[in-house]
Amino acid sequence: GLSPRQQLRAISEQAHRLQDEHAHYILNHILPDLAKEKIVLLSWDKLTAGEQERLSRYYRQQVFPVLTPLAVDPAHPFPYISGGSLNLAVLVENPASGKSHFARVKVPGNLNRLVPVDDLTDDDSGNVRYGFITMENLIIAHLESLFPGMIIKEARSFRVTRNEDIDVEEDDAENLLNAMEKELLRRRFGPPIRLEISDETSPFLSQLLADQLRVSADEVYRLPAPLDATVLFELGGIDRPDLKYRSFVPTTNRQIAEVESSRAQDIFAAIRERDILLHHPYDSFSTSVQAFLAQAAADPKVLAIKQTLYRTSSNSPIIDALIDAAHAGKQVLALVEIKARFDEDANIAWARKLERAGVHVVYGIVGLKTHCKLSLVVRQEADGLRRYCHVGTGNYNPKTARIYTDLGLLTCDPVVGQDMTRLFNQLSGYAPKSSFHRLLVAPRTVRSGLIQRIRREEDAARAGKEAWIKIKVNSIVDEKTIDALYRASQAGVKIDIVERGICALKPGVPGLSENIRVRSILGRFLEHSRIYAFANSDGPQIGEGPAAGPEVWIGSADLMHRNLDRRVEALVRITAPEQIDELIKYVDLQMADSTASWHMESDGTYVRHAKDEGGRPLVDCQEYLIRKHTRRPVNH
Structure with a gap:
């Protein structure tokens, strides 16, 4: 190994080379x-x-x-x-x-x-x-x-x-x-x-x-x-x-639009029909997440709103909704992460503004940053209280929601509602031993939960089953997770990874990672969503039960020490078969040889693939998704 001084010297040499x-x-x-x-x-x-x-x-x-x-x-x-x-x-x-x-x-x-x-x-x-x-x-x-x-x-x-x-x-x-x-x-x-x-x-x-x-x-x-x-x-x-890029106006999510077409916008009614998977910026943030919180603030049947805030925009409509809710007499809890790097000043100002409006403001758990993206709305309905939840991969920031690709789940599943209630109680009070069913929560269960699933696919492959893992993250540097992926690759598991930032894993190394492919997408939008998917031929296929098929999770956690050990992160399991299929196809689109991307070689370098053998441009997956979302039909 290198001494600290040697490490700093090596980093300096690389930094000089990169700046040059x-x-x-x-x-x-x-x-x-x-x-x-x-x-x-x-x-x-x-x-x-x-x-x-x-x-x-x-x-x-x-x-x-x-x-x-x-x-x-x-x-x-x-x-x-x-x-x-x-x-x-x-x-x-x-x-x-x-x-x-x-x-x-x-x-x-x-x-x-x-x-x-x-x-x-x-x-x-x-x-x-x-x-x-x-x-x-x-x-x-x-x-x-x-x-x-x-x-x-x-x-x-x-x-x-x-x-x-x-x-x-x-x-x-x-x-x-x-x-x-x-x-x-x-x-x-x-x-x-x-x-x-x-x-x-x-x-x-x-x-x-x-x-x-x-x-x-x-x-x-x-x-x-x-x-x-x-x-x-x-x-x-x-x-x-x-x-410049052609102008692009995000569209209202199809499931929300279908409810809008028959009556005035009612996000709660749309969520009651089924879970809603949001894909920003293709799905409008303002007519989904922002509208969800605005409707909650104005709805007299809503009793409480609980919200995490890591980064948000200036003149934030999210902050305005929380203040409106507090003024309307609702119980409002805002967990503001005042240690969000380079947003500390803004978040302190938001915290003070929320406190003045009567919002209960807390700063999370001592020693941990709260990075999870969560909203919980408690509403009185004819059959009792119902909890509406949003779990996302990106911040509650309308500005970055137009230029970052992120995913979110709107659901009123009682299991998620119970999990979210326990997590918010852990963040605002004393509940260190909370257990979760449809959430993986760092620093306790994200790394262990993902490694458990990686090992499951490894065991399936060693037993002669076809097994695969698909991961989409910003960065991957956690040694324990990387070692688990290497072992799975050696067992024959096919592993596809889409990453945007740091990747300490090396694909295609004989005897170690020849079953791992790593690709990166650079385009109009910053790729920010996180997806973890696991499957083998011994498991139930899509459509064979309420949570059958590949196991797919989305959320805020990357595979980094800071995310897994020093932050509160949350991943939620996707259970609707059509949404599982959509997310798998999304990763497959980004990994496809026909898609323009950067391929990581076994030595850690990247090679750009932008044209096919005939010199024709490869598919720009972000522009493809813009066209797909713009022309999709709405069932009236």
Whole structure:
């Protein structure tokens, strides 16, 4: 094994290689491809005199007033550099004394970083050309306005990344919310762990920055491309529909739409008819999950709502529904995970807003993050209380629900209702020994439950049965689960894995994993759903009973230590035969040789498969599902 120092050195080498590759791709592929479409990033010296005059006027009116040059000398200490901010390191010389001085100028984060040069007409074709100059280059071209009388010797962009880990001793903290707020203030001043600088920066200036920020040589990244490539997102506003995906409007789930067609929207009536499997973004989040909670808040028969919140959107309709329910006198419990990474500030604000509205707000179990996606609605009906539940793979966030692929189950199955009640009691009170029937719950039963099912298929294969496992996750790194999958592969189980992020498992290794295939889908939407499916020829087939056929689970848990050991996660078993079939076909579609995807090789590298042997494009499974959901019939 490697020592901690050796591990850090190896990680640093890989990080440098990846950042260099990233910058190379921007410079040699993305920017040239944009230029072919008449979208160009221009330098100041490439502008005409008229263009420079227009931009100088913009600089004087909109940029100069918000800039603050900060000198460094005995009377001015080196300024605090906020993490992630873009800055200019400026070296100036006093012509009277000949001495050089350092100054820092922060590039305003509240102004667009790409400044339009104006729509330019290409002389060759007459087509409109979209020209931009970056804000940092515009400022560099006008530094004499910030340092009048000084000679500008050098000006380069740089960016600092700080350690943003949060360390709260939950056992000792009397008030977790207050402790988190204090820790967030401290995080702003975390130690720098990376310094990104322009590759044209002189050795003197780069060493000065490294010394002042106290970063080692391994933590300095010299990059040729524009620092902070998120600037390219601003190009999305250009009016070039021919370069964008066709507009897509999610449709109302068929089962919900069928109820709507006969009477006013009633999510509860649709759920009472049968379990509803949601597939976002193809199924509209707003007319399903959001409508479910809004109807619950307004329905006088609803007595209680219990909800987990890991990440949600600004101006969240989910939060509004919970507040409306509390104002209507319902019992409302919101479990807000205030330790959700980089959403801590927003979640603390939501927690306080919910508390002010009369919502019972809790923060989960000490030492664990609550990552499960759960809603529980208790409703008084003619035959007694009925519990309506939603179990999802994604956050209750209407914005990300349009760009992430996620699954959800709406059900009023009493078994799920009982499981959810026990789980919420465990999260809000003291119920450490709760047992569950249609849920697997981490950290107690997700890993053990999945490994038990993997071993079942292994045993079936060793007994001569046909057995398979299909998994769709974001990441897979848990050694115990990987070892179980290797053993199943050695026994002859056919294993298909669709993963988006980290995969520590290596497929196709002779004698170890030759029965495992791993593929990854990169497309218009971020693949975020989790599916676990198990079957063998000795088990009941689809349609042979209420829960027959392959055993299929969906939920919030990936195969990572943090999910399985340090978070509260929930997987729910799918029991409707047509929904089991739908989920299996979904994984099969993504694994198909006819689908465009990235194939993991036995050495851990990925190979892109985008065209068939004849050079024709392979199926874009996300576009295929858009078309499928758009044209599906509704039975009136």
